[in-house]
Amino acid sequence: MADLKRTLQPGRWLDLKRLFGLIICLPMLVAPLSAATLAVLYPEAPPPYKQVFDQIVDGIDERHADRLIRYPLETRYNPEQVLAQLDRDQVDMVITLGRRGYSLINDINGHYPFVSGALPLTPNGTLSGVSLITDPDNLFSQLNVLSPVTKRVFVLYTAKSRWMVELAKVSAKKKGLELWAYEVNTLSDAVRKYEEVLDNARNGSDAIWLPLDKVTANETVILPMLLREAWDRRLVMFSSKPSHVKRGALFSIYPNNQQSGERLAEMVKELFSGKTMPGVEPSRSLHLGVNLRTAVHLGMEYSPTLTRSFYRTFPQP
Amino acid sequence: MLFVGNQNSLRKQLLTFLMVSIALLSLTSSIVAAWIAVNQSRQVLEHHSLQIAGNLAHQSLLSLITESKENADQALDQAMAFNDVSGVAIFTERMLLLQQRGEINWDTDQLKDWFAHPVPVLAADNRDHWIITSPVFLREEQDDYDEFELSGSQEELMGYVMLNVSKDSLQTLTTNLFSYNLMIGLGFATLLVWLQSVGLKRITRPLLNLSQSMNEARTSGEHNYANVEGPMEVRQMAESYNAMMQVLEQQEDKLVKLNSGLETEVAIRTKELTHARDTALVAVRTQSEFLANISHELRTPLQATMGYIELVIEELEDEAMDEPVEDLREAMRASTRLLALINMILDLAKCESGKMELMPQEISLHTLTQETESVIRPLASKRQNAFKVYLPAEDHLLQVDTEKAQQVLLNLLSNACKFTEQGTVLLSASVEDGFVIWQVSDTGIGIPKEQQGLIFDKFRQIDGSVKRKYGGTGLGLAISKHFTEMMGGTLDVFSETGQGTTFIFRLPLVAPADTVDQTSENLLSKKLSSTDLEKL
Numbered sequence: 001m002a003d004l005k006r007t008l009q010p011g012r013w014l015d016l017k018r019l020f021g022l023i024i025c026l027p028m029l030v031a032p033l034s035a036a037t038l039a040v041l042y043p044e045a046p047p048p049y050k051q052v053f054d055q056i057v058d059g060i061d062e063r064h065a066d067r068l069i070r071y072p073l074e075t076r077y078n079p080e081q082v083l084a085q086l087d088r089d090q091v092d093m094v095i096t097l098g099r100r101g102y103s104l105i106n107d108i109n110g111h112y113p114f115v116s117g118a119l120p121l122t123p124n125g126t127l128s129g130v131s132l133i134t135d136p137d138n139l140f141s142q143l144n145v146l147s148p149v150t151k152r153v154f155v156l157y158t159a160k161s162r163w164m165v166e167l168a169k170v171s172a173k174k175k176g177l178e179l180w181a182y183e184v185n186t187l188s189d190a191v192r193k194y195e196e197v198l199d200n201a202r203n204g205s206d207a208i209w210l211p212l213d214k215v216t217a218n219e220t221v222i223l224p225m226l227l228r229e230a231w232d233r234r235l236v237m238f239s240s241k242p243s244h245v246k247r248g249a250l251f252s253i254y255p256n257n258q259q260s261g262e263r264l265a266e267m268v269k270e271l272f273s274g275k276t277m278p279g280v281e282p283s284r285s286l287h288l289g290v291n292l293r294t295a296v297h298l299g300m301e302y303s304p305t306l307t308r309s310f311y312r313t314f315p316q317p
Numbered sequence: 318m319l320f321v322g323n324q325n326s327l328r329k330q331l332l333t334f335l336m337v338s339i340a341l342l343s344l345t346s347s348i349v350a351a352w353i354a355v356n357q358s359r360q361v362l363e364h365h366s367l368q369i370a371g372n373l374a375h376q377s378l379l380s381l382i383t384e385s386k387e388n389a390d391q392a393l394d395q396a397m398a399f400n401d402v403s404g405v406a407i408f409t410e411r412m413l414l415l416q417q418r419g420e421i422n423w424d425t426d427q428l429k430d431w432f433a434h435p436v437p438v439l440a441a442d443n444r445d446h447w448i449i450t451s452p453v454f455l456r457e458e459q460d461d462y463d464e465f466e467l468s469g470s471q472e473e474l475m476g477y478v479m480l481n482v483s484k485d486s487l488q489t490l491t492t493n494l495f496s497y498n499l500m501i502g503l504g505f506a507t508l509l510v511w512l513q514s515v516g517l518k519r520i521t522r523p524l525l526n527l528s529q530s531m532n533e534a535r536t537s538g539e540h541n542y543a544n545v546e547g548p549m550e551v552r553q554m555a556e557s558y559n560a561m562m563q564v565l566e567q568q569e570d571k572l573v574k575l576n577s578g579l580e581t582e583v584a585i586r587t588k589e590l591t592h593a594r595d596t597a598l599v600a601v602r603t604q605s606e607f608l609a610n611i612s613h614e615l616r617t618p619l620q621a622t623m624g625y626i627e628l629v630i631e632e633l634e635d636e637a638m639d640e641p642v643e644d645l646r647e648a649m650r651a652s653t654r655l656l657a658l659i660n661m662i663l664d665l666a667k668c669e670s671g672k673m674e675l676m677p678q679e680i681s682l683h684t685l686t687q688e689t690e691s692v693i694r695p696l697a698s699k700r701q702n703a704f705k706v707y708l709p710a711e712d713h714l715l716q717v718d719t720e721k722a723q724q725v726l727l728n729l730l731s732n733a734c735k736f737t738e739q740g741t742v743l744l745s746a747s748v749e750d751g752f753v754i755w756q757v758s759d760t761g762i763g764i765p766k767e768q769q770g771l772i773f774d775k776f777r778q779i780d781g782s783v784k785r786k787y788g789g790t791g792l793g794l795a796i797s798k799h800f801t802e803m804m805g806g807t808l809d810v811f812s813e814t815g816q817g818t819t820f821i822f823r824l825p826l827v828a829p830a831d832t833v834d835q836t837s838e839n840l841l842s843k844k845l846s847s848t849d850l851e852k853l
Contacts, residue, residue, distance in 0.1 A: 049462045098464040119467055132465060187455065188382045220456065221379050 036092040041101035044072040059261020113271035123280040135282035136168035140175040156216040207236035256285035287311035328521040343502035351494040370437040370451040381476040389416035404481035421481040449480040523547020605670035612663040668799040677828035707745035721800040728793040729757040737761030764812040773798040
């Protein structure tokens with residue numbers, strides 16, 4: 001080192017030190033934006049549910065070009081071990097999928113920017129993610145396509161679903177639909193209100209929308225009653241829950257897992273970069289599931305082109 | 318024992334055993350099968366009833382949510398449509414009745430216990446019905462996989478349902494199962510018994526034939542041979558039996574031949590023995606008759622001679638010719654001894670020829686003994702012997718032939734006095750166990766052991782020197798023995814040489830009945846004097 005100092009002149013030695021420091025500091029300046037490590041916490045699920053999480057992670061991987069670490073969580077996992085592993089892996093941001101990953105948000109909140117997915121999330125001001133709840137705008141768009149004669153939509157909801165109904169009101173107005181929304185508190189209130197709605201509903205122009213609500217779309221009491229009455233009265237009934245299509249609802253929208261994954265990657269990157277707080281977004285999937293038997297019963301005829309565009313149809317051949 | 322009675326045939330025993338076994342087997346299997354079927358049916362009915370309760374709880378949910386009786390009707394009607402359900406009821410979560418159908422009763426106090434279970438249960442098991450209860454929960458239904466839900470499932474108690482399930486069908490099924498199973502079992506057992514009977518008859522026939530052959534051989538005594546047939550064991554038995562019969566037949570032939578030879582020989586020997594016996598009897602009788610005759614013939618002239626001697630003595634005494642008188646008296650004494658000897662020979666002859674008879678009389682023990690004592694005492698003093706008599710304090714009445722008893726005593730005592738010098742002669746009497754016992758003891762010369770068995774023979778004395786020294790005929794003890802045995806008594810001797818002799822004379826207090834009242838000649842026509850006894 002002494003020989004080197006003697007060889008180099010003092011002025012030139014100063015220039016070299018600046019250049020050396022610049023070379024060392026350059027990666028540190030660009031790293032947060034271009035080489036962030038993303039952790040995905042998701043449940044170790046059995047088939048066919050494993051495929052859902054794989055598709056979401058594929059979507060995340062599609063949008064996240066840098067280091068992506070997958071953390072499959074077993075049924076009885078140790079949260080402390082997972083958090084320690086996140087530290088050891090020098091993770092920069094986290095995406096939780098499903099209830100098992102969601103249960104860690106209290107631990108990682110404040111340590112890592114995170115978003116959640118694969119759950120029926122509702123906005124609470126602090127949480128960001130993609131909800132499984134379908135965007136009513138999409139539902140109403142499909143309603144206009146599948147049942148163009150429908151003008152009035154009846155919906156019962158509880159306080160938990162109020163945010164969605166607010167979106168629906170805006171969307172219905174845009175779509176030229178008249179939304180009759182009733183807030184209830186209990187299941188018995190819902191039963192009585194549905195009886196009123198059914199008594200007043202007109203077949204052809206009226207439709208009933210079942211939101212993703214455990215009270216107003218109770219599958220033990222409400223769903224069987226509505227399916228029977230709607231069938232008897234030839235009323236259009238569509239649902240925010242895809243499994244209702246199989247049981248007799250006219251249509252619903254299945255989540256697009258790949259698309260959700262891509263959107264989650266974008267949202268966590270936005271959080272990491274500190275640009276915005278994305279909040280909870282409804283699912284904007286267009287994977288339409290249609291019960292053709294119900295459609296026929298309601299007197300609707302769909303062109304082959306339209307039918308081929310359906311993501312799933314029931315009864316399945 | 319029912320199965321192994323010796324009176325029944327083998328076939329009957331086997332058949333009885335099999336019949337009872339089959340009947341027990343059929344009965345047991347029928348009862349067990351029926352019990353299992355009934356138990357399974359009961360479980361099925363219980364499971365079915367629990368399912369109905371579960372379904373009713375599910376269908377009652379709407380009516381409980383709305384608390385609407387109208388909504389409950391459809392669920393109750395569906396439950397009542399099941400055969401065994403005789404009553405149903407729906408209760409609110411406060412255990413208040415919402416709606417009911419059919420016959421169903423409950424005690425309000427019991428409801429809390431009946432509704433305490435989180436699943437459908439058999440709450441009460443009565444004799445003719447069950448009470449099934451189930452809670453009604455409102456559950457948030459979820460997909461099979463709850464990872465897509467924010468929270469786990471929750472449930473809310475909405476009320477209860479109650480079913481009254483009748484046991485009529487179960488009881489009818491139980492009765493039918495038991496009766497049909499028993500009928501089928503008994504029918505099957507009857508068929509099996511018939512088959513067993515036929516089979517056993519065929520199997521046991523060779524054994525029966527063999528048994529009959531043996532029985533015929535036993536009853537007839539002939540050597541019947543059995544047919545060799547049937548199973549291996551029976552054939553072996555028949556062959557063994559036939560072989561045994563063959564051996565028996567051969568042995569019997571030999572026995573018959575041997576028996577005939579033996580019979581001939583026995584007949585010859587018997588004839589010889591009879592002849593010898595008859596000869597001996599004739600000889601004895603002839604001897605006795607001879608002795609009797611000769612004695613009688615001797616006694617008559619002797620008595621005449623003695624009479625004449627006595628006359629001559631009287632005449633000579635009158636003429637004071639003392640010297641010839643003394644000689645005649647000596648002649649008289651010799652004649653008297655000779656007469657005594659002849660009398661004894663006559664008695665002995667009578668005994669041996671069976672002509673001696675008994676004549677029992679009543680006499681007191683003391684009298685008989687004292688009379689004897691008076692006769693013997695002079696004889697005892699003759700050889701300076703001490704004569705002692707012991708009598709029991711209490712006198713006893715005897716029924717004996719007095720003459721013969723006294724003669725025996727006199728014979729024994731005279732012998733004792735004769736063979737004892739300057740010693741002691743003892744006579745004691747006692748009564749014991751219906752017998753009078755006289756004991757005659759002396760301190761005389763005694764009798765050697767080897768001679769003791771011979772002294773009761775007639776004409777027998779210890780040896781010639783004794784006879785020469787003491788005199789006597791040797792008939793006294795022989796006659797005494799004869800008399801004792803005639804009177805049903807015993808006469809025993811105990812003696813040591815030089816130490817003395819003891820005779821034990823035992824007589825029954827009462828003479829044997831067959832001797833009583835018999836007329837008898839008084840053989841001892843006169844009592845023997847001490848002088849006569851000395852000569853015996």
